[in-house]
Ligand SMILES: NC(=O)C1=CN([C@@H]2O[C@H](COP(=O)(O)OP(=O)(O)OC[C@H]3O[C@@H](n4cnc5c(N)ncnc54)[C@H](O)[C@@H]3O)[C@@H](O)[C@H]2O)C=CC1
């Protein structure tokens with residue numbers, strides 16, 4: 170368990186912190202060619218710093234440097250165990266600077282410091298370490314090619330990889346992408362969300378200090394049209410891995426089609442159901458998971474269970490427990506480790522979330538500044554709150570009369586990222602898990618699996634590969650067949 174500091178101690182770190190404020194290109198911080206951009210603390214409205222942003226010219230330069238680094242091979246052709254050593258050294262440096270990174274993340278994104286300390290930073294370290302440890306333990310294949318040939322099926326890094334990130338888990342999503350991409354030997358250019366550039370810039374600096382060569386990990390802050398679009402359209406970028414909204418994800422498919430057919434992987438939105446069946450056991454446990462699933466990270470989470478689909482026979486006792494627990498979740502100053510919810514990312518997003526606060530809430534229901542407390546409504550399946558991705562701490566409760574109805578409603582969405590099912594009956598659990606169309610289905614708990622399991626969505630929640638697990642490694646490599654003829658030329662014509 171991570172050691173949490175006091176509010177005063179976090180305040181002291183915040184006062185001392187040295188914030189990065191320019192793109193990290195070719196191994197150093199250097200001014201970008203784009204305009205200056207405020208980065209704002211969403212909890213207070215205070216401008217934390219002004220960041221020099223990148224534009225298409227910087228994208229071009231960074232791609233050139235990334236390609237040079239890839240071709241020189243100081244990283245891409247390093248022995249896998251040596252790449253592993255560098256990435257593990259990077260993890261040690263992150264560990265040493267964990268409080269600083271946690272405070273930076275909390276200040277920049279409004280996330281509660283307790284989550285930054287106990288989830289975002291440890292998971293960032295764990296992710297990079299896991300992929301570093303993996304890379305010198307995986308084997309290529311040989312095919313069943315008969316006696317006259319050897320066919321080698323090898324995985325090679327893709328080359329130059331673009332990573333376009335959201336603001337809800339700035340550091341952790343960066344780790345989900347750069348962990349496997351760097352371990353596999355690629356050069357990576359990261360575009361953080363415009364709201365949250367700080368920890369991405371710091372992480373690039375730390376990686377360089379650990380021994381990642383210049384040009385191999387670069388970070389270009391700026392907005393979508395100025396940096397994300399030229400990265401997506403660039404003829405010398407081999408792949409873009411994206412996490413964010415479905416709408417922007419689709420743009421990357423178009424960018425790929427309009428340029429060099431680069432590979433695209435998309436991890437997009439969700440409207441995830443928690444399905445509680447009539448025989449669900451231990452309603453205290455169910456309530457704990459439902460509340461956590463809906464409200465952690467202020468519901469600004471692609472896998473948040475924003476729909477509770479509950480059988481009418483257990484609804485009343487379950488709702489009693491859910492409401493009691495929800496009232497215990499405090500919202501306020503993100504740097505106070507007592508608080509479970511901090512601020513939403515910015516005023517614009519808060520306004521969007523606020524527009525869903527209509528009708529009689531069972532708990533919560535009012536915004537204050539950029540803060541929205543955990544809020545619960547009982548709704549019909551057709552209600553916009555139950556259909557649209559809100560990305561805020563709003564849980565919609567839908568009563569059902571049968572398992573079939575529950576599954577039908579769970580699947581009645583264009584998304585398919587995650588779901589959970591609560592039931593005491595194993596057969597029913599497995600049937601439901603198979604019938605629900607989602608990339609991750611958890612049984613009797615909420616979760617996203619762990620680093621060893623793939624994460625990504627069905628339908629409009631995802632496209633291409635998966636984050637996490639060996640599948641993430643595969644996503645940042647390409648297959649090559651090397652066919653070696655062993656036949657004896659003196660025995661006749663083997664052509665064809
Ligand atoms: N699946 C997820 O984890 C996330 C989902 N969302 C959803 O998306 C909604 C909108 O949030 P946004 O921050 O606007 O998400 P977004 O999808 O627009 O932004 C994600 C990333 O894409 C970049 N981007 C934006 N427009 C672009 C363009 N034209 N070309 C290239 N790159 C571009 C952004 O700068 C950012 O780095 C949220 O309310 C939420 O519903 C947002 C963030 C994460």
Ligand code: BAL
Nearest residue numbers: 337338412470471472
């Ligand atoms: N929960 C991790 C992925 C995301 O929210 O974007």
